[in-house]
Amino acid sequence: MTLLKAALCAALLCSPAAAAPDLSEDALLRDHLFRQLVAMSPGQRPKVGLVFSAGSLRATAHVGVASVLENAGFPVDVVAGTSMGAIMGALYAGGTPIKKLREIAKGIKLSSGTNLNAFTLIRYVLADKLLSSAATEAFIHQQLGGMRFEDLKKPFACVAADLYSGEAIIFREGDLALAVRASMNLPGIFAPVEYRHRYLVDGGVVDYIPIDAARLLGAQWVLASVTEADYTHSKPSNVFQSLEQVVDIRGSLLSREQRRQADFLIEPPVGDIGMYETARSKEAIDKGVLAANKLLPSAMEKLILFSMDSLLKDYFPRPAVKRP
């Protein structure tokens, strides 16, 4: 009780100002410069990439991040994603409205895109046969009406791992649904996808935060939404969980360098959400919103400062137009 009282007093001292637009000098200039920047055509300002990391169900938090960016009018020129981030990224790049994206993310079930029903599970256990991830392909196909990479509203890339060579394979053209399926193809559970002479499994194994894919699409400034796991208190209770935890941890460890390559990171605190805790997908989305909302002003400022050369061009006297 005493602690709560102390917290009450502390909170009163630092409680946020009344709910009005931020009219501080910093906020006014940020808003002004950001509007200037957004008004420029993509060729005149740096190309901005949005990257969605892998992270299974945790990656539904990307939808929350995307919604905050969209409400703020944050420019997103290219999109890249891995695994569940590839699904969310493909839908976003395909122009799926945020409201619908939110509904899709909230409605994700254990069996969504996985054919994971009782029969397939029995077959998996008894027949020692990997499951098919064909439903992921069908899902993307259905949501985006059979779009190919070239048809998407924003350029998009996703990553899968080649089991033959161990390479990260970046897809950015051709059959979209198949590429997304390959990117979200958990090894050890789903059969690898054979495509273009490759034997493909989940990209999270080799490219957890696909900054390189966004750069390949021409992004000069990259904002990455990262939904890593926190396994501090996680004790896998079956073969599935154990295998997936190992794969996930390996992917996360590989992402340390990728984090440094991003120009800005948003990390929704979803680490404790289990890979298949579908009941918590709304919570994951909300945590994405919260994290993005908190960091939005800072992301805007970083992008503005990165773009100062572009902004500067508008600051000088305009050359007189010669009349014929």
Place this chain on the structure above:
Amino acid sequence: MTRSLLLALALATPARAGLWGPMGDPLAGPKSLFESRKYAEVIAALTPDFLQKLKRDRLAQAYLYLGLSYQWTGSLGSALSTYQVAVKLFPKDLNLLSELATLLHQSGLDEQAQPLFQRVLSIHPNNARAHLGLAEIDRRLGLLESSAEHYETALEIMTDQAPIWRDYAEVLLASRDLKTAELAISRALQLSPDADSRIDLAFIQRVAGRLDEALASLDEALREDPSRNDAALAKGLWCLEAERFHDAKLAASARFKIDPEDPLARWIAARVELREGRTNEALKDLRVAAEGGRRARFVAEAAKDLLSKLEARK
């Protein structure tokens, strides 16, 4: 037998009334003090001993008087303790739940306020106060869609509250629902035409691409409240956007009369000077702005960045 019992009861009743006060209500005294805004006296009257003697149906009301009296005398910690004890005793009392939730929310302790507001709604789904509390909490968190929904329900009852219409408009602006935002802020302006609402209207008009109207709304806000330096500086920046460089310069100059080192005003002046080809003057202004980091961190950072780029071009 029955007669004698009735007689005994008849005799006993006035005695009870005499003991508890003129109306037979033990809370009549504290209530009268509360209504006369004698809050310190309410607190003095509602001692633990007094509360112990109250029947359950009066005890909840007594806790409410006590909690509110603590609040209005500034003893928020005591108010909090009072409501917490009361809510444990009366977990379904809407008034006590609402007061506790509102106090926690107003103190920024939203994580604790939110489940209480939700508990109120589980008892009374249309409770406007709880909807308002949740609308404000969701808004602080950036959950705009849910915030707007709660505001809408609250406003069905609190129809004449201009600040709530304004807050609702701000949520709609943030979620880019500009048409509804403009309707909401117009309602706020009808109820109370103040500078805050005019500034909000200006922001909505600007995002809608009607910069001239937005500047006119800012002018109106400044006429209503000339002390609004923030609105004056916003006008300076927006004049730059509208390429009204002379007006931008006037806005900056007006600010210099009050505060010659205002970082943002220096930035505005520098932008005008650059456009006029007076680079040296612009550099001077940017140097001043770059020194103002303690007052405006980002303005100073942006000024430093621009300064270094301009100096490199020289």
